[in-house]
Amino acid sequence: MKKIPTLLITGANGQLGRCFQNLAEQYPQWHFLFVDSRGLDVTDRRSVFAFFEKNAPAWCLNCAAYTAVDKAESEPARARRVNVAGAKNIAEACALHGVPLVHFSTDYVYHGRQNTPLREDTPVRPKSVYARTKLAGDRAVLRYHPLLGMVIRTSWLYAPDGHNFARTMHRLGAERPALNVVYDQVGTPTYAPDLAEAVLHIIQKIEQGELPRTAVAGLWHYSNEGVCSWYDFAQAIVDILALPCRVNAIETKDYPLPAPRPPYSVLNKSKIKAAFGLDIPHWRRGVERWCRAAENK
Ligand SMILES: NC(=O)c1ccc[n+]([C@@H]2O[C@H](COP(=O)([O-])OP(=O)(O)OC[C@H]3O[C@@H](n4cnc5c(N)ncnc54)[C@H](OP(=O)(O)O)[C@@H]3O)[C@@H](O)[C@H]2O)c1
Numbered sequence: 001m002k003k004i005p006t007l008l009i010t011g012a013n014g015q016l017g018r019c020f021q022n023l024a025e026q027y028p029q030w031h032f033l034f035v036d037s038r039g040l041d042v043t044d045r046r047s048v049f050a051f052f053e054k055n056a057p058a059w060c061l062n063c064a065a066y067t068a069v070d071k072a073e074s075e076p077a078r079a080r081r082v083n084v085a086g087a088k089n090i091a092e093a094c095a096l097h098g099v100p101l102v103h104f105s106t107d108y109v110y111h112g113r114q115n116t117p118l119r120e121d122t123p124v125r126p127k128s129v130y131a132r133t134k135l136a137g138d139r140a141v142l143r144y145h146p147l148l149g150m151v152i153r154t155s156w157l158y159a160p161d162g163h164n165f166a167r168t169m170h171r172l173g174a175e176r177p178a179l180n181v182v183y184d185q186v187g188t189p190t191y192a193p194d195l196a197e198a199v200l201h202i203i204q205k206i207e208q209g210e211l212p213r214t215a216v217a218g219l220w221h222y223s224n225e226g227v228c229s230w231y232d233f234a235q236a237i238v239d240i241l242a243l244p245c246r247v248n249a250i251e252t253k254d255y256p257l258p259a260p261r262p263p264y265s266v267l268n269k270s271k272i273k274a275a276f277g278l279d280i281p282h283w284r285r286g287v288e289r290w291c292r293a294a295e296n297k
Contacts, residue, residue, distance in 0.1 A: 005207060006031045008057035010040055010090065011064030015162035016104060019196035020061060022160075027200060029207075033057060037064065042086035052093040059203055062090050062103045065134075069108070070258040072129040079133045087137030091144040100148040100206075100213050101141065102199055107155035107187060107223075107265035109135040115186075117268035120153075120219040128259035142219065150216035152199070152272075155223045155265050156233070158286075159192035160293040169234045170294055173243035183231035183249035187265040188223040191286025195222055202276045215275065221267035224283035236284060240291040 009020045012034035024032040033055060040051050042064045066072065066082035087103060094101040108131035109124045126132040141149040158164035166189075172179055205211050228236075231249045238245050252261070272278055 004029070004031045005058035006033050006055065007203070008033045008035070008055065008060045010035055010042055010060065010062050012036050012039075014063050014065070014067070015157060015159035015164060016192050016196060017063040018161045019159055019192045020063070020200075022193065023196055023200060027204075040064075042090055043081045045085075045089045048089040048093050049096070052097050052099070056097070057099055060090060060094050060099050060101045061199065062087065062101060064090075065104065065137075067130070069128065069130045072133070073258040076129045076133070079129050080136070083130075083133035084136040084140060088140035088144060091141040091149055094148065095145040098148070100150065100216055101145055102150045102152065102203075102216065103138070103141045105138045105151055105153045106131065106134050107153060107267060108262060109138070109153065110265055111260070111262045112264075115264050117266045118221070118264075119268045120221055120271060127262075130259055138219070147214055147217055150218065150220060152195075152220045152222050153267065154190045154195055154221075155187045155267055156189040157192050157195070158189060158290065160290060165189075165230070165233065166237055166287070166290050167294075169237045170241060170243070170291075173234075173238050173241070173245040173247075176245060178246040178248055179234060179238075180248045180250045180255065181231045181234040182252050182255055183229040184251050185261050185263055185265075186227060186229050187262070188226055188228065188267065189233050189283045189286060190223040191281070191283070191290060193289070194224060194281055194286055198222055198272075198276075198278050198280070201278065205276060211276075220272045220275075221269050222272055222278075222280070223267045223269065224286050225269075225280050226283045227266050228283060233283075233287070236287045237291060240288060241295070 072079040
């Protein structure tokens with residue numbers, strides 16, 4: 001009898017991890033193994049190797065990360081432990097056991113002057129501790145697991161659960177008469193359930209034998225379609241939820257933060273769409289779904 005493949009999801013209580021939890025019942029052909037940082041600390045190398053030995057996953061989706069972008073500036077060692085050492089531990093354990101790894105990363109690694117959508121070969125220019133540690137983690141995955149390591153860089157991730165920009169705008173937009181939001185940073189929001197669905201779609205294609213497992217190897221971009229500023233993103237939330245709040249467009253220089261944000265981080269998704277036949281929804285569809293979920297809470 002064929003063994004049911006186990007999909008291991010690390011960092012499973014984060015925004016993206018929970019999206020996989022919400023989708024799991026739609027994939028009864030797989031066994032999902034969700035572990036949070038207490039169940040598996042990715043920085044603990046021995047535990048990671050012992051965990052893989054014991055549980056023999058068929059796939060690993062590494063959602064574990066240090067994501068406190070501004071706090072990372074004052075605790076770089078902690079960010080490095082999770083984003084670099086943690087990613088390397090997972091990549092090496094996956095390589096040892098021949099397990100395909102899907103690792104997630106960020107648009108923050110790009111911080112150039114380019115204003116056309118960024119391809120996977122766009123030169124990187126990380127400008128914050130978070131961005132530098134994420135880039136080093138990406139490189140560790142690609143170096144230590146070159147045959148089956150998939151690094152997906154995404155942007156402006158937000159989910160129905162967890163702390164994110166959409167939730168902050170919803171809360172503040174209901175409390176305040178006006179919000180100031182930057183309009184000179186341009187990118188694309190990514191509704192985390194769309195990213196999670198895309199990943200499971202890719203795994204399904206491979207498990208059904210339509211593509212070899214090695215098809216996942218390398219660097220990939222995924223975000224929703226379209227382009228907007230943070231101001232447009234906030235305005236969409238205020239409009240859809242009919243919040244009694246005015247959104248003012250301000251410049252980045254008037255909203256200083258410890259970690260610099262990339263001014264332009266629209267990702268070119270041609271590679272992932274062509275390779276896996278993905279049909280990516282527009283970012284507004286994601287915001288509408290997020291708002292419906294928020295209204296029903
Ligand atoms: N959020 C964004 O805007 C954004 C944008 C682009 C890319 N990304 C990337 O997308 C991925 C998912 O992001 P997310 O928003 O889902 O992050 P998140 O909500 O912060 O979740 C990350 C999870 O990692 C866990 N974690 C932290 N240290 C760990 C450790 N040592 N061992 C195991 N788990 C650990 C955390 O658990 P504890 O809370 O228990 O520590 C948390 O549940 C990350 O790689 C992130 O860099 C995010």
